Amino acid sequence: MNVLVIHRSPVVAQGICLVLKTAAINSHSIDWDGLLAFADILESFKPDVVLVDPHVKGLDTGSAVKTVNASNNRTPVGVIMIDQTPGLLERAVASGANGFISLSMSKEDFINSLRLLAAGQVVATGADVTTLAHVAIADTEPYSAESVRLLSRREVQIAGLIADGGSNKKIASQLDLAEGTVKVHVRNIFVKLGISNRSELTSFAIRSGLSG
Numbered sequence: 001m002n003v004l005v006i007h008r009s010p011v012v013a014q015g016i017c018l019v020l021k022t023a024a025i026n027s028h029s030i031d032w033d034g035l036l037a038f039a040d041i042l043e044s045f046k047p048d049v050v051l052v053d054p055h056v057k058g059l060d061t062g063s064a065v066k067t068v069n070a071s072n073n074r075t076p077v078g079v080i081m082i083d084q085t086p087g088l089l090e091r092a093v094a095s096g097a098n099g100f101i102s103l104s105m106s107k108e109d110f111i112n113s114l115r116l117l118a119a120g121q122v123v124a125t126g127a128d129v130t131t132l133a134h135v136a137i138a139d140t141e142p143y144s145a146e147s148v149r150l151l152s153r154r155e156v157q158i159a160g161l162i163a164d165g166g167s168n169k170k171i172a173s174q175l176d177l178a179e180g181t182v183k184v185h186v187r188n189i190f191v192k193l194g195i196s197n198r199s200e201l202t203s204f205a206i207r208s209g210l211s212g
Contacts, residue, residue, distance in 0.1 A: 001118055003027040004047035006064075007080065008056045012103070016051070016080070023111045032056045035067050042071040049118045050077045051101070054092050062095030069096070078117045099123035112184040121152055123188060148208050150192040156210060158185050162198055163205030 003020055005027055007013040013029035020027040028045055032038070042050075050068050054061045065077050076098035093099070099122050101113050117123045148156065154175075161171045168186065172179040186198075195201055204210075 001025050001049065001115075002045060002047045003114065004041070004045055004050045005029040005080075006032055006051065006056055006059065007053040009053075012053075016103075019107050019110065020114075022107070025111070025114070032059045034058070035063060038064065039067050039071065042068060042075075046072070047075060049114060050075060051080045051114075052077055052097070053080055055081070061092045061097060065096035074120075076117050076120060078114070078123065108180045109184060112178070112180045115181070116184055116188065121155075121188060122150075122192065123184075148210070151189060155185055155189050155192070158182065159189055159201060159205050160210040162186070163202040163210060 003025055005013045005016050007016065007029065017027040017029050030041055052059065052061060052064055068075050068077050077096065079092045079097050079100045080103055082103045098117055101110060101123060113123050151159065158171055161174065168179050168182045172182045189201065190196060193204060195204065
């Protein structure tokens with residue numbers, strides 16, 4: 001996997017690349033020098049994921065997403081920040097970004113979240129995950145059966161297993177996944193459905209026919 005990193009701090013960008021290197025993920029960090037230079041880098045590096053700090057001076061997330069889509073519309077763009085500046089994440093997701101990865105999370109969770117992002121899933125991490133939930137769910141009624149459409153096939157499977165009483169460890173064993181990967185899936189399920197605990201998810205799964 002190739003990951004392109006754009007962050008306002010060269011030190012942070014290099015740190016992210018070092019973390020990815022420990023997971024055998026190829027990465028490259030760049031200084032922002034406008035859309036034309038960005039397009040050239042996309043063409044030469046051909047990233048599978050682009051990670052963008054929306055605080056970078058002169059960078060408009062929406063324009064960056066459009067440039068990425070023009071290069072390869074299957075390449076997801078993730079927003080990376082330590083915290084979620086009010087309104088910034090909503091604008092980024094509304095502009096086409098595929099989610100938010102917090103830089104304050106553990107290395108394992110960061111890498112697992114990145115892999116999910118690369119697989120085309122909407123990812124949200126950090127304390128205020130409801131921000132992305134409101135954008136992703138839009139006008140869908142919270143906890144309604146229609147919300148199932150927001151979940152990937154794997155997330156539907158995990159939601160059902162949680163409703164049947166499965167722990168993250170047990171689910172990981174059943175599905176031959178790392179426990180950390182299950183943890184990230186569960187977090188994303190909570191975000192997409194706008195819920196906050198396993199009890200609410202169990203209730204949702206039963207009403208939606210995902211359990212049993």
